[in-house]
Amino acid sequence: TGERSLASTLAAASAAAAAAAAAADAADVAGGGGRAAERPPSAQPERGALASQLPEWAALEAHAASLRDVHLRELLADTERSAALFVPHRTGERDGEIAADFSRHKLTKRTLELLVRLAEAMGLRGKLRGLFRGELMNGTERRPVLHTALRAAPSDGAVFVDGTDVMPEVLASRQRVADFARDVRSCRRVGCTGRPLRNVVVVGIGGSSLGPAFLYEALRATHLYEQLDGVQLRFLANIDELDAARAIAQLDAAETLVVITSKTFRTRETLINGCTLRTWLRTQLRGQASDEQIDSSHIAACTADAAAAERWGVSRALTFAFWEWVGGRFSVTSSVGQLPIALAFGPEVFDEFLQGARDIDRHCLTAPFERNLPVLMGLLGLWNLNFQNHTARAIFPYCEALWRLPAHVQQVEMESNGKRVSTHGRLLDFHAAEVTFGEPGTTGQHSFFQLLHMGQTVPADFIGFAQSPGELAFEHTAVALDGCAVSHHDELMANFFAQPDALARGCTAAELRALGVSDELVPHRTFPGDRPSTVLLMPRLTAFAVGQLLALYEHRTAVQGFVCGVNSFDQWGVELGKELAQEVRAQMRAARSSGEPPRCALPSTARLLARYLE
Ligand code: F6P
Numbered sequence: 001t002g003e004r005s006l007a008s009t010l011a012a013a014s015a016a017a018a019a020a021a022a023a024a025d026a027a028d029v030a031g032g033g034g035r036a037a038e039r040p041p042s043a044q045p046e047r048g049a050l051a052s053q054l055p056e057w058a059a060l061e062a063h064a065a066s067l068r069d070v071h072l073r074e075l076l077a078d079t080e081r082s083a084a085l086f087v088p089h090r091t092g093e094r095d096g097e098i099a100a101d102f103s104r105h106k107l108t109k110r111t112l113e114l115l116v117r118l119a120e121a122m123g124l125r126g127k128l129r130g131l132f133r134g135e136l137m138n139g140t141e142r143r144p145v146l147h148t149a150l151r152a153a154p155s156d157g158a159v160f161v162d163g164t165d166v167m168p169e170v171l172a173s174r175q176r177v178a179d180f181a182r183d184v185r186s187c188r189r190v191g192c193t194g195r196p197l198r199n200v201v202v203v204g205i206g207g208s209s210l211g212p213a214f215l216y217e218a219l220r221a222t223h224l225y226e227q228l229d230g231v232q233l234r235f236l237a238n239i240d241e242l243d244a245a246r247a248i249a250q251l252d253a254a255e256t257l258v259v260i261t262s263k264t265f266r267t268r269e270t271l272i273n274g275c276t277l278r279t280w281l282r283t284q285l286r287g288q289a290s291d292e293q294i295d296s297s298h299i300a301a302c303t304a305d306a307a308a309a310e311r312w313g314v315s316r317a318l319t320f321a322f323w324e325w326v327g328g329r330f331s332v333t334s335s336v337g338q339l340p341i342a343l344a345f346g347p348e349v350f351d352e353f354l355q356g357a358r359d360i361d362r363h364c365l366t367a368p369f370e371r372n373l374p375v376l377m378g379l380l381g382l383w384n385l386n387f388q389n390h391t392a393r394a395i396f397p398y399c400e401a402l403w404r405l406p407a408h409v410q411q412v413e414m415e416s417n418g419k420r421v422s423t424h425g426r427l428l429d430f431h432a433a434e435v436t437f438g439e440p441g442t443t444g445q446h447s448f449f450q451l452l453h454m455g456q457t458v459p460a461d462f463i464g465f466a467q468s469p470g471e472l473a474f475e476h477t478a479v480a481l482d483g484c485a486v487s488h489h490d491e492l493m494a495n496f497f498a499q500p501d502a503l504a505r506g507c508t509a510a511e512l513r514a515l516g517v518s519d520e521l522v523p524h525r526t527f528p529g530d531r532p533s534t535v536l537l538m539p540r541l542t543a544f545a546v547g548q549l550l551a552l553y554e555h556r557t558a559v560q561g562f563v564c565g566v567n568s569f570d571q572w573g574v575e576l577g578k579e580l581a582q583e584v585r586a587q588m589r590a591a592r593s594s595g596e597p598p599r600c601a602l603p604s605t606a607r608l609l610a611r612y613l614e
Contacts, residue, residue, distance in 0.1 A: 048424040051565050052386075056118040063114055064387035067106055072504040072530045076103060084109065089373055091359045095542050098552075100373050101535040104504045105380055105459070106388060115379040116369045119563050124375070127562040128555075132365055134161050134325070138569035139423055145569045146323075147330035147554065148361050151354040151547075161325055173321040177335050178350075180300075180320075181342035184257070185231065192289035192297040195254045201234045201247050202340050203273045204261030208302075209237040210411050211332030211550075212261070212340050214404035215353065218546045219345055221401030221469040231343045236277070239269040244276050253284030253298070257343070260301045261336050263328050265308035274299075274312070302335045327569050329412050330554060333357055333547075349543050356547025364555045374552050377461075377534065378559025384459040384532060386430045392456070395438035398464040398496040401541055402549075405463075406438025409553045416568035417561045424565075432564035434459075442495045452531065453502060459532040460503070463549070464496040469541040503531035584609065 051057055075081060085103040090096065119125075131137050134144040149159040149170055158165040183189035187196045202212060213235045236247035248256075258277045262270045278299060285294050300318035301309040304326070309319050320335035331337070333354060341350045360374065369375045384390045395406045417433030439447065441462070452458050468489035478487040506529020509522050517525055536552075538545050561568030584600070591598040591613055598613065600606040 048422070048426060050422055050426055050428065050430075051118065051122055051563060052428075052430045054118065054121050056114065056121045060111075060114045060118060060383070060387050063111060064383075067108070067111070070106070072104060072106060072532070073506070075106070075108070076504060081108070087371055087373065087376065089363060089367075091363075095539045096356075096359060096544060096548070097539060098373065098548060099535075099537040100376070101537070102376060102380065104500050104535070105384070105532040106530070107380070107383065111383065112370060112376075112379075115383055118382075119369060119375065119379060119559075122563045122565060124369070124559065124562050128365060128558070131558060132159075132361070134159050134166070137567075138327070139567055140570045140572070143569070144325045145327055145330070146325045147327065147333055150326065150331075150333040151357045151361065151551075153358065166323070166325075169321070169323075173335055174338065177320055177338045178342055178347035180318075181339065181347050184343055185346065190297075191254050191256070192285060192293045193254045195252075197231070197255055197257045197298075199232055199234070199251045199256040200259055200340055200343050201236055201251070201256060201277060202259045202261055203236045203247075203270055203277060204259075204302075204336075205237040205267060205269045206411060206415075207328030207331050208261040208263065208267075208270065208336060209235050210404070210408045211329070212337045214402075214408040215332060215337055215341055215546060215550075216344060217404045218401050218541065219341065219349060219353075219543055221399075221541060222543075230345065233340050233344050236273050237269070239272060241276075244273055248277065248280055253281050254288070256281070256298060258299050259339055260299065260309070260312075260314065261303070261322075261339075262301075263304045263322055263326070263331065265301070265303045265305040265312065271312065278313070300339070302339055329415055330569075332408075332550060345543075352543035353547040353550075356542075356544035356549075357551040358547070359544070360548050360551035360555065364551070364559075374555030375559050377552065377556040378563065380459075380532075380534065381434065381556065381560045382563055385434050388457075388459075388532070390434070390457050390459050390532075391431060392435040392437070392458045394452070394458050394460040395436065396441045396444055396460055396462050396499075397438070398441040398462065398492050399469070399541060400440050401469055402463065403440050405549065405553075406436070408550075409438070410436045412553055413557050413560075415571050415574070416557045417564065417566060418573060419561075419564075419566040419568075422565040423567050428564070428566070430564070432561060432566045441499065442492060445495065445499065449499070453506075453527055457531045459534075460500075461534045461536060462496055462500050463536045463538070464493055465538050465541050465545075467540045468492075500533040500535050502527065503529065503533055505529045506531075588613065 082103040085101065087100045087102060089098040089100065131145055132148050134146050134149070136142060137145040144161055146159060146161065146166065149166055152159065152167065154171055159167055184197050189197070191197050202209065216233050234247045236243055258281065260270060260274045278295065281294050281298050282291050295313055296315045296318070299314055300320065301314040302320045302322050303309045304322045304324050306316060306319045310316060320339055322331060322334050322336060326334050338350050341353070364372060364374045381393065384393065395409055397405050413436045414433055419428070419432050421427055452460065478485045506527035509526050512522050512525055558568055587598040587600055587609060598606050598609040600609060
């Protein structure tokens with residue numbers, strides 16, 4: 001069937017679904033609860049149909065229209081609804097509970113039903129299974145996407161890629177990294193002068209840096225206090241030479257291990273930074289060992305291209321595996337995260353992190369969609385983005401240790417779902433990803449929260465912990481302010497609970513007048529409210545909890561991408577800039593050697609470049 005027949009089939013089904021949904025919504029919003037109207041039969045999505053062409057999408061549009069004039073205040077007054085949207089995730093593990101509260105989203109029970117129907121129509125269950133099973137999920141690069149295999153337990157069974165079970169290799173690599181880290185930590189392996197390796201500089205960018213950096217910062221909060229004499233990590237990502245200078249400032253080369261992390265071993269920033277650090281090591285250690293001895297004791301690599309690393313000069317003995325079927329931004333549970341974290345805190349801490357990720361993997365694969373945290377987070381992302389027209393979203397950990405989480409999730413989500421076509425190459429007529437940003441609370445409150453309360457609506461995730469990781473830092477836990485005993489953590493969490501409410505409830509002109517606010521100031525001090533958020537409350541910041549958070553956001557991204565019908569696992573959008581940089585580089589060289597003005601495709605660029613070369 002051609003496009004026309006597809007369009008007309010879907011249009012007819014859409015109209016029927018939309019009419020039924022609108023009728024049902026009227027009953028639902030009015031507090032009718034149960035739905036009497038029968039669902040119209042959903043058309044089977046034809047191959048290549050966009051999610052937005054499905055009747056389920058049209059039903060959601062009609063439903064969203066029916067909610068337009070309903071304020072979150074009204075919805076939040078319904079205690080039964082709030083209870084139903086409180087979704088606790090419990091595991092057998094200590095400290096493994098996540099209390100997720102979705103009640104502050106502009107939705108009803110009916111919304112969730114419709115979102116789940118869309119997810120089913122887009123084959124979400126099958127796609128999630130396909131991901132875990134190693135099916136070819138990244139069509140444009142002809143690869144499976146198996147970050148879940150990286151944290152699978154030995155008892156989880158085989159995972160096949162091209163007919164070969166990859167688990168023996170995954171487990172062997174995990175063991176090899178753990179052994180290496182133990183050797184370094186116990187000084188069985190030392191630098192070329194016999195000194196212990198106390199500093200690790202991880203050289204990598206994008207997915208080869210953001211995940212491990214987030215993890216290190218998160219775990220440092222609980223583990224640094226226990227081992228102040230442990231291995232310290234630094235991350236060198238940017239090609240700006242200042243970043244390289246910062247990465248090695250005050251380090252003793254004799255005690256430094258450089259880990260070059262690059263899946264492709266072709267990323268220019270990483271290779272140039274790697275060369276700079278190798279030169280630094282050799283210069284600093286000159287006369288104490290040969291260049292070969294220095295390199296083979298102080299430079300390691302995590303890469304999927306061991307041959308390229310070897311050509312560059314990393315010995316095979318210090319090269320750790322990373323596979324083609326692991327996406328860079330999904331690589332933190334591979335050697336990419338394991339090597340630095342096991343060096344810094346020991347392999348057991350990394351194992352605990354893997355267990356947390358595995359816990360959410362299982363939950364994502366098995367829990368019904370209505371109680372499935374990453375599925376709900378992905379569906380609500382889609383709902384806010386395309387049916388409520390909120391094109392940004394924010395992540396606010398009320399936990400300083402998670403300060404790099406927003407940057408990591410930003411890459412995972414925006415590189416994965418920032419796409420313009422479907423997996424079938426059709427132009428999308430909706431968004432598959434939001435603009436993601438974030439900062440820890442409460443510092444963000446004193447920066448950009450003004451806009452969140454009174455400017456655009458930006459749905460937000462608030463992440464908080466019942467227990468402070470920082471309480472290890474001071475012997476006292478409370479101080480006195482204005483005659484009251486206050487603790488840092490209660491203060492932090494008071495804000496954590498207040499902000500989602502302020503966003504949702506707002507403050508009306510009538511309320512302000514009742515408080516005696518002058519008419520002149522009332523418009524300036526009115527908060528519209530009606531701003532959605534998710535609240536995730538967890539017991540304690542442990543390595544297990546960090547693993548859960550990582551997997552939650554990874555799967556949220558995959559869910560949103562699957563339901564949008566995009567390939568979340570390629571990143572062609574980063575290529576054009578790289579190619580143009582190649583041209584600029586060539587022009588820089590040519591202009592410098594010839595003394596002629598640079599020739600660029602755009603006169604604007606030629607003018608700027610000439611100015612730079614001057
Ligand atoms: O340019 C984007 C990107 O390919 C990311 O997806 C990736 O995480 C990063 O560059 C680094 O790539 P590599 O690990 O191959 O050096």
